[in-house]
Amino acid sequence: MGVVLNIENAKPDVASIKDLIDLTAADMGRVNELILSKAGSDVEMIPQIANHLISSGGKRLRPMLTLAAAQMFGYRGDGHVKLATSVEFMHTATLLHDDVVDESGMRRGKKTARMIWGNQASVLVGDYLLGQAFRMMVEVGSLEALDILSSAASIIAEGEVMQLAAAKNLETTEDEHFAVIKAKTAALFSAAAEVGPVVAGASRTDRAALRSYGMNLGLAFQLIDDALDYGGSSTDLGKNVGDDFREGKVTLPVILAYRRGTAAERAFWKRAIEEGRADDTGLEKATGLLARHGAVADTISRARHFGEIARDALAPLDATPQKSALIDVIDFCISRVS
Structure with missing residues (x-):
């Protein structure tokens, strides 16, 4: 469920994460070095597959959240760099596993690892990256x-199984869908944001604020992803528009349109969705039905709601450049549909 955040191609009149990138640039340089080091192995296929995805252009938003959150509370060690790298490895492993489960052919404009090396290799290299993360x-x-972070890993796996159990099931409720995306996407955002203040020795109140921020940011992020699949661009989405429809995924826009239809x-x-007869003609009709019932607009509205909860979670914290940058992330994630 990962997305390329293409800041270079963002519209000049929408929010950006430039401040977050600038604030974490030095630490992200260390993260990138550690990624290359820890993704290495004498088993040739491991770095080949890992680097295929790691080097494919993602903006590494989750580790930047960890770094900025640690900086907010004056952390001066190097533990946040290792934790940020662990977060990125967990995310990369999830993408490798997701592409196998979803039988995806493209990721970030390239063939998925499973299409080049096969399902077994993709799963096993994902497992290797999880091991390195721990x-x-x-x-x-x-x-x-x-x-x-270990709890987040378990929750993400639960989310994968929940999604598998609900696959192609149009009777899925909105609450059930939120439970899936909370586990699959928001749990890692939440953990990434929370471990920063934890390693910095911040108070439990401050840790709870960052945990809530990350959870609600993750929910908003995924809902915008759901909306973009029926009206965004491949650049914004990091995959082909319409892939969710072609793969028979029951996302929130589909749930709303189905129930209102x-x-x-x-x-x-x-x-x-259930019989797998989804093609480009069907996608055009699906897009029309979503528009007729306001399903995409309502999905975006829900995303904005979670974005406001994330913003409110940070409100009591002292004003810092990092706090401002984390608020910008909320605006940027939602502005992808502008």
Whole structure:
């Protein structure tokens, strides 16, 4: 469920994450060095597959959240760099696993690893990256940070299974969908934001603020992804527009349009999603139905709601450049549909 955040191609009149990039640039240089080091192996296929995805252009938003959150509370060690790298490895492993489960052919404008090396290799290299992530967490020496990130790994796996169980099921409720995206996407955003203040020794109140910020940012982020699949661009989305429809994914716009539709419209959705008869002609019709029932607009509205909760979570914290940059992330994520 990852996305390329293409700041270079962002419209000049919308929000950006430039301040976040600038504030974390030095630390991200260390993260990138550590990524290259820890993705290495004498087993040739491991760095080949890992680098195929790692080098494919993602903006590494999640590790930047960890770094900025640690900086907010004056952290001066190097543990945040290892934790940020662990977060990125967890995210990369999830993408490798996701592409196998979803049978995806493209990721960030390139063939997925599974299309080049096969499903088995993709899963196993994802497992290797998870192992390296946990080794770095242990090196940091914070049991609380280890607990947060290891719990997130379990929750993400639960989310994968929940999504698999609900695959192509148009009777999925909005609450059930939120449970899936909370586990699959928002849990890692939340953990990434929380471990920063944890390693910096911040108060429990401050940690809770960053945890809430990350959780609600992640929910907003994924809902915008859901909306973009039916009206965004491949640049904004990091994959082909319409992929969710072609793969039969039941996302929030589909859930809303299905429930609000006529019997004939619901029959169309069943043919397209449950029976796998989704093609470009069907995508055009699906887009029309979503517009008719305001499904995309309402998905964006819900994303904005979670964005406001994320903003409010940070409100009591002292004003810092990092706090301002984290607020910009909310605006940027939602502005991708502008």
